[in-house]
Amino acid sequence: xxxxxxxxxxxxxxxxxxxxxxxxxxxxxxxxxxxxxxxxxxxxxxxxxxxxxxxxxxxxxxxxxxxxxxxxxxxxxxxxxxxxxxxxxxxxxxxxxxxxxxxxxxxxxxxxxxxxxxxxxxxxxxxxxxxxxxxxxxxxxxxxxxxxxxxxxxxxxxxxxxxxxxxxxxxxxxxxxxxxxxxxxxxxxxxxxxxxxxxxxxxxxxxxxxxxxxxxxxxxxxxxxxxxxxxxxxxxxxxxxxxxxxxxxxxxxxxxxxxxxxxxxxxxxxxxxxxxxxxxxxxxxxxxxxxxxxxx
Numbered sequence: 001x002x003x004x005x006x007x008x009x010x011x012x013x014x015x016x017x018x019x020x021x022x023x024x025x026x027x028x029x030x031x032x033x034x035x036x037x038x039x040x041x042x043x044x045x046x047x048x049x050x051x052x053x054x055x056x057x058x059x060x061x062x063x064x065x066x067x068x069x070x071x072x073x074x075x076x077x078x079x080x081x082x083x084x085x086x087x088x089x090x091x092x093x094x095x096x097x098x099x100x101x102x103x104x105x106x107x108x109x110x111x112x113x114x115x116x117x118x119x120x121x122x123x124x125x126x127x128x129x130x131x132x133x134x135x136x137x138x139x140x141x142x143x144x145x146x147x148x149x150x151x152x153x154x155x156x157x158x159x160x161x162x163x164x165x166x167x168x169x170x171x172x173x174x175x176x177x178x179x180x181x182x183x184x185x186x187x188x189x190x191x192x193x194x195x196x197x198x199x200x201x202x203x204x205x206x207x208x209x210x211x212x213x214x215x216x217x218x219x220x221x222x223x224x225x226x227x228x229x230x231x232x233x234x235x236x237x238x239x240x241x242x243x244x245x246x247x248x249x250x251x252x253x254x255x256x257x258x259x260x261x262x263x264x265x266x267x268x269x270x271x272x273x274x275x276x277x278x279x280x281x282x283x284x285x286x287x288x289x290x291x292x293x294x295x296x
Contacts, residue, residue, distance in 0.1 A: 005032040007057070008039050013050040013216040014209060015043050015114075022058030027066035028127050033101050036131075037108045044113045047278040050216035050224075052112070053208045054135065055119040061144065064126025065102070102127045102159035109134040110160075110232060113225040113279050115215055119208040120144040121201065125183060129194075130159035133168055136228065137211060139197040140186040141204045146194065147183035167235050169193050220259040220275035222282050226250055233290055246289055253284040 007018040017039050019026035026032075043049050056062055085091060109116065109131065116135040124132065125147035132138055140146075148165075150157045157165070157178055165174040173192045177184070186198045199207050215224060230250065234243045254260055259277045266273035 001038055003035045006035050014212040015049045016053045019056045019062050025060035025063035026056045027063045029066045033105050036105055040108050040112050047280050051212035052114050052116045053119055056121050060122040061120045061124040062128030063123055064128050100158050106134040106159040117208045117211055119204050121204055125149050127159055130161040133164040138195040139207055140195045141201040142186055143201050144186040145183050146189050148178045149181045152181035220277045221279050222277040225279050249286045
């Protein structure tokens with residue numbers, strides 16, 4: 001599909017998705033959310049793409065949801081039409097129209113098979129920051145600013161942030177930022193472990209591309225896809241035995257693969273490995289394991 005609000009550019013096995021409403025500080029609209037979901041769908045289907053960078057056009061990463069429609073900008077009934085009602089007048093919480101659209105975006109990012117790097121070039125508040133916490137690596141320009149501003153808008157963090165954020169920065173830091181709703185600097189984000197690096201603005205994309213190339217050029221795509229899903233999904237496991245079960249399956253399957261033989265021989269022969277696996281064709285037969293009713 002042609003995109004109106006994002007740019008989609010592939011070079012050297014790296015996809016760069018750029019939020020592209022600079023005149024509105026890249027505020028997220030329904031159109032942008034749908035286009036981002038489509039972009040991640042495309043990325044997963046394209047074996048040439050080995051890593052994804054997400055950044056913003058102009059001076060902002062994303063200033064949050066577009067509130068230009070006024071006082072009812074956050075009112076779901078006003079934006080999407082009234083949800084179904086139960087006979088007693090209560091909302092039917094099973095109505096698909098009630099679902100948080102920003103959460104649907106972060107859940108799509110969560111399911112992505114490619115590693116995702118957020119290159120935060122400027123202000124990132126509201127969904128501008130909650131969309132990032134489903135990404136894997138966040139690096140920030142010195143000009144970046146962050147804010148979980150929801151409490152100051154009379155609402156709560158969206159986009160499944162209550163699951164993602166405490167796992168990244170810890171519960172105390174997550175609550176302090178979300179209670180206050182204040183905007184804070186890139187250096188505070190670094191100290192709080194929200195981002196892993198802060199760099200000068202003119203080095204931001206170059207730094208992100210170095211990370212992306214290191215993944216794209218030196219590692220097999222199937223291993224990376226599995227590592228991403230294993231790490232994220234085990235955050236919710238209640239016992240390390242659950243990780244052991246998956247480790248055992250994956251280690252057995254990949255240990256017999258052409259990638260594993262190539263990795264060993266490249267090490268022994270002191271040469272760069274040439275991995276040829278494809279996510280579209282070579283994922284193990286037990287993937288996706290989380291769709292099973294129970295572990296065997």
